[in-house]
Amino acid sequence: MRILKKIFSRSRPVEGGIFFGEIEKIIGFKPLNIDSYIMAFTHRSSNKTDAKGNPISYERLEFLGDAMLSSVIAAHLFNQVPSGDEGYLTKMRSKIVSREHLNELGRDLNLISFVESKVPAQHFGDNIHGNIFEALIGAIYLDAGYAACEKFINTRVIMPYVDIPKLEGKVISYKSLLIEWCQKEKKTFHYDVYEDNGIGGERLFGVKLSIDGKVVAKARAVSKKKAEEKASQRAYFAFQEKINTK
Structure with a gap:
């Protein structure tokens, strides 16, 4: 070599x-x-x-x-x-x-x-x-x-x-945690992903997360995966008390 x-x-x-x-x-x-x-x-x-x-x-x-x-x-x-x-x-x-x-x-x-x-x-x-x-x-x-x-x-x-x-107690995927909770509680969920050009023309992806037909969280990031995870994290904290008691 x-x-x-x-x-x-x-x-x-x-x-x-x-x-x-x-x-x-x-x-x-x-x-x-x-x-x-x-x-x-x-x-x-x-x-x-x-x-x-x-x-x-x-x-x-x-x-x-x-x-x-x-x-x-x-x-x-x-x-x-x-x-x-x-x-x-x-x-x-x-x-x-x-x-x-x-x-x-x-x-x-x-x-x-x-x-x-x-x-x-x-x-x-x-x-x-x-x-x-x-x-x-x-x-x-x-x-x-x-x-x-x-x-x-x-x-x-x-x-x-x-x-x-x-x-x-560490969460490695808020999306997985949220989906698991929705499935257990028989709730419908949907990630609406779209391109969202930010300030200066930076290419971003926006996500609207809906649970039971209601938008519960929004997020933007440089990739679809990161945007979905960020929106899931926000939704998790919104429903944390309910999720952690199940």
Whole structure:
């Protein structure tokens, strides 16, 4: 994989030696094979390939890291909550590895500063922070194995952030919660989504959420999904007392 090191030192804003040192600080041990970490911070827009012509980017490592993270968190919950059934454990794991939480973890470590890309950083979506965090976990697994991966996740995720009592009360999707309540109470609901150009011509999506034929919440956001979630959150707080007593 020498070709990766050559590419790295020529085009990445952080020079090889500095990169090695910074990665060591983040992962807590000296990397055995820096190539995996270089790949973990290479965006597909760089159009890099290895000696066999395979594209070099963090996406495959993201897939691997996602699996490793899910496995370690699942084992932790299984051991810590012996009374939890499958549904409970699955829901708790989802809260820990939510996209929002992973983005926060990646942002806290400023992982985006190491990314090699032809796309300006300001054009990346929020999810790149979590994607790179998962790719880093995948790189650790390739470099040092499962035990090192488990230790990193324990240090960076479980110890500082996993508080089971607090997680039990955390809502990860107001839309799912609201729909579940509507179905249980046999209420009809409808999300009316439309394009809504905001001030300055910014492309936004508007949502009107109706329950039993009455508009109960409105919201705007840069995507349909975010607008629906925001409207659902507002509706949840409007009906919170009724929802939480059911």
